[in-house]
Amino acid sequence: xxIDFNGLQHDSTQPIEITAExxxxxxxxxxxxxxxxxxxxxxxxxxxxxxxxxTYATDSRRIDRMEATGGVTFVTPTDAAExxxxxxxxxxxxxxMTGEVLLTQGRSAIAGDRLVVDLDAGTGRVEGRVRTxxxxxxxxxxx
Amino acid sequence: xxxxxxxxIVAMLKVAMPLAALAILSTLFLLxxxxxxxxxxxxxxxxxxxxxxxxxxxxxxxxxxxxxGASLRLTADAARPDxxxxxxxxxxxxxxxxxxxxxRRSELTAGEARISAGEELLLLSGGVHLDNSLGYGxxxxxxxAALDRTRLESLGPVAGVAPGGTISAGRMELRRTDAAGPYxxxxxxxxxxxxxxxx
Numbered sequence: 383x384x385i386d387f388n389g390l391q392h393d394s395t396q397p398i399e400i401t402a403e404x405x406x407x408x409x410x411x412x413x414x415x416x417x418x419x420x421x422x423x424x425x426x427x428x429x430x431x432x433x434x435x436x437t438y439a440t441d442s443r444r445i446d447r448m449e450a451t452g453g454v455t456f457v458t459p460t461d462a463a464e465x466x467x468x469x470x471x472x473x474x475x476x477x478x479m480t481g482e483v484l485l486t487q488g489r490s491a492i493a494g495d496r497l498v499v500d501l502d503a504g505t506g507r508v509e510g511r512v513r514t515x516x517x518x519x520x521x522x523x524x525x
Numbered sequence: 526x527x528x529x530x531x532x533x534i535v536a537m538l539k540v541a542m543p544l545a546a547l548a549i550l551s552t553l554f555l556l557x558x559x560x561x562x563x564x565x566x567x568x569x570x571x572x573x574x575x576x577x578x579x580x581x582x583x584x585x586x587x588x589x590x591x592x593x594g595a596s597l598r599l600t601a602d603a604a605r606p607d608x609x610x611x612x613x614x615x616x617x618x619x620x621x622x623x624x625x626x627x628x629r630r631s632e633l634t635a636g637e638a639r640i641s642a643g644e645e646l647l648l649l650s651g652g653v654h655l656d657n658s659l660g661y662g663x664x665x666x667x668x669x670a671a672l673d674r675t676r677l678e679s680l681g682p683v684a685g686v687a688p689g690g691t692i693s694a695g696r697m698e699l700r701r702t703d704a705a706g707p708y709x710x711x712x713x714x715x716x717x718x719x720x721x722x723x724x
Contacts, residue, residue: 398721399718409707412688
């Protein structure tokens with residue numbers, strides 16, 4: 383199911399700010415493990431997670447990939463998605479959320495197994511047991 | 526007669542005294558050892574008191590190996606033993622190199638380092654800078670460095686550069702997770718990393 387993230391003007395070369403309670407960096411390969419109320423902010427996109435593993439390229443200056451686990455939310459000015467985990471391929475600007483994915487856009491919500499988002503293009507798709515969940519008119523809650 | 530004798534003695538002294546002074550002065554420079562830059566003094570074990578017992582060393586150097594196999598090398602501009610507490614003292618403008626078996630290097634510089642007798646611990650203070658070859662360059666006010674095993678611990682907040690950006694945290698620590706585990710740089714007390722992707 384194709385999705386438009388029209389509200390998102392994203393540029394994957396914007397600075398990324400990561401805050402957390404704790405960070406452990408392995409001297410072996412420079413991998414950084416953030417834990418405790420992790421918040422990742424890049425432009426207008428925000429992601430929260432229980433923990434986040436950041437992998438650097440072998441020259442250890444460039445971040446290649448971020449893997450969020452422990453319950454993830456991804457929020458843009460107009461949309462919100464939640465899932466069990468997510469992987470953000472930083473240079474490619476591609477975010478893949480997996481595990482009981484629920485994407486809410488305005489009053490409609492779509493559930494599925496996977497949500498793939500091309501942040502720079504502002505497009506995405508939900509895959510696997512896709513179910514559209516319509517909020518009742520007064521939007522009291524998901525039925 | 527006495528005046529004659531006294532004036533002869535004074536005249537003789539007027540000559541002898543400067544000559545003696547000259548002699549003493551020249552031997553002073555003759556005997557003092559010059560400062561050989563870069564020569565290292567091989568201390569085999571982790572014996573920090575030896576460093577302090579040599580107050581005359583202008584560039585004291587201490588080399589040791591920690592239990593987990595990291596090599597420590599402490600050089601300083603001067604060492605001032607604490608006369609009140611033997612085996613303790615202050616080391617001026619220390620530079621500590623920690624080379625861990627995983628091939629990484631941490632280089633610490635500080636205003637001074639305090640060594641306490643019997644304690645295998647160095648307290649670095651007066652503005653400490655830590656460069657870790659992973660690409661972290663951190664500043665903190667004070668930091669303890671264990672000498673018997675690899676353990677660096679900031680006493681307060683740290684801030685500085687990280688690979689591709691900057692970092693700040695409430696505390697920082699460098700240690701080995703366990704005997705066979707990796708060495709880790711641990712930031713606690715709230716961490717903020719700002720990363721600028723290559724444009």
